[in-house]
Amino acid sequence: MTDESSRARSLMFLSLLCFALADVRDGLGPFLGVYLQEKGWTPDEIGFVMTAGGLAELLCITPLGALADHTRRKRGLISLSILLIVLGCGMIFLWNGALAIGFSRILQSVAAAAIMPSLTGITLGMVGQKGLPARLGVNEAWSHAGNASTAVLGGLVGYVWGIQGVFFVMAFMGAAALFSLVRIDPAHIDYSVARGLDSPESGHEVRHARDIRLLFVNKALLAVALTLFFFHLGNAALLPLLGQSAVARFEVNGAAYTAGTVLLAQATMIVVALWGAKMAQSRGYGWLFLLALLALPVRGLIAGLWASPWNIIPVQMLDGVGAGLLGVATPGIIARLLQGSGHINMGLGLVLTIQGVGASFSNTYGGLFAHHVSYSAAFLALAAAPCLGLALFVGAVRTLPALASTLSGGDVRHR
Numbered sequence: 001m002t003d004e005s006s007r008a009r010s011l012m013f014l015s016l017l018c019f020a021l022a023d024v025r026d027g028l029g030p031f032l033g034v035y036l037q038e039k040g041w042t043p044d045e046i047g048f049v050m051t052a053g054g055l056a057e058l059l060c061i062t063p064l065g066a067l068a069d070h071t072r073r074k075r076g077l078i079s080l081s082i083l084l085i086v087l088g089c090g091m092i093f094l095w096n097g098a099l100a101i102g103f104s105r106i107l108q109s110v111a112a113a114a115i116m117p118s119l120t121g122i123t124l125g126m127v128g129q130k131g132l133p134a135r136l137g138v139n140e141a142w143s144h145a146g147n148a149s150t151a152v153l154g155g156l157v158g159y160v161w162g163i164q165g166v167f168f169v170m171a172f173m174g175a176a177a178l179f180s181l182v183r184i185d186p187a188h189i190d191y192s193v194a195r196g197l198d199s200p201e202s203g204h205e206v207r208h209a210r211d212i213r214l215l216f217v218n219k220a221l222l223a224v225a226l227t228l229f230f231f232h233l234g235n236a237a238l239l240p241l242l243g244q245s246a247v248a249r250f251e252v253n254g255a256a257y258t259a260g261t262v263l264l265a266q267a268t269m270i271v272v273a274l275w276g277a278k279m280a281q282s283r284g285y286g287w288l289f290l291l292a293l294l295a296l297p298v299r300g301l302i303a304g305l306w307a308s309p310w311n312i313i314p315v316q317m318l319d320g321v322g323a324g325l326l327g328v329a330t331p332g333i334i335a336r337l338l339q340g341s342g343h344i345n346m347g348l349g350l351v352l353t354i355q356g357v358g359a360s361f362s363n364t365y366g367g368l369f370a371h372h373v374s375y376s377a378a379f380l381a382l383a384a385a386p387c388l389g390l391a392l393f394v395g396a397v398r399t400l401p402a403l404a405s406t407l408s409g410g411d412v413r414h415r
Contacts, residue, residue, distance in 0.1 A: 065349020
């Protein structure tokens, strides 16, 4: 086998890894909220458990990003994460107490925190900065195809055997992810490039890489992080609440309806991710952020003002637009902002930590409105958050040349 065909084979298994990880990384995902609702949990109680898991993830993701920068065992780090997530999900069906459910969510969240920085590092190490925008689009398309496929399978299994059956679908995908990891040749990963160094590590570059203080004073990086904070404050709770709302108000089948909401979004994300990758190559990442931030308020307004189980069609198509674009733009812009620093994966971890604060409190924020006011009020409250993110993003682009240059495709290294 030639080196070119061997590299292509590793990239194929990277695609399959993204496909399988899509189901594993989120554990039971939106099915968990419906499962707990069936067990008699209220929306605010579900929100508190989701928040606990989110807080655990955000505490760990930056140091795990630093670990992903420094370790050459990125594949092993992802493998361990997969095993812990499957174990944590299994605990939910064995013990239904609040303490057990909370511990399970925390275990899953900490394990999931290692996946995104490690996967981004592997991808960057295999294709380099030049090939990253296109490859991120391919990764996202495979990831969303995996989510869509497992949503259909999970919905069918859940309809026949209940939400417990969804766990076995996720465990199967975990095994597929482990197989794909083994088939990626580590010789095709440049570990210097994977952490954001321009060439094999010289003494100068190692000293530069150790200066992690630069991450915490990088205004452009922090502006991106805060923008994503407001986006996820409004976004994270919308899908779980949409499923809970439909079960409570329209008596739909929880597993099948949840699978339908996921499928609509993921099908849209596949197309949007590939289109977004092409736009990033030609025009930078700015328009991707802008369109994503505009899609979410419209999504929340439709969910809040149209009380019908059929509102999932426009709501989840808009979710596909927002999440599909940010899935390409977020790691791409961070890789460009921090190129040459040696801390790309830690920088990604820092940004994911800040956006994770928003995602964690989104469930409590939306759950409190749903429990004490109404589901419609919760959707409208969630729609307001990304408007703040949009204002922050536009202001940052106008005042920070490094960010503006990155978004439009310029070279920002060492600014």
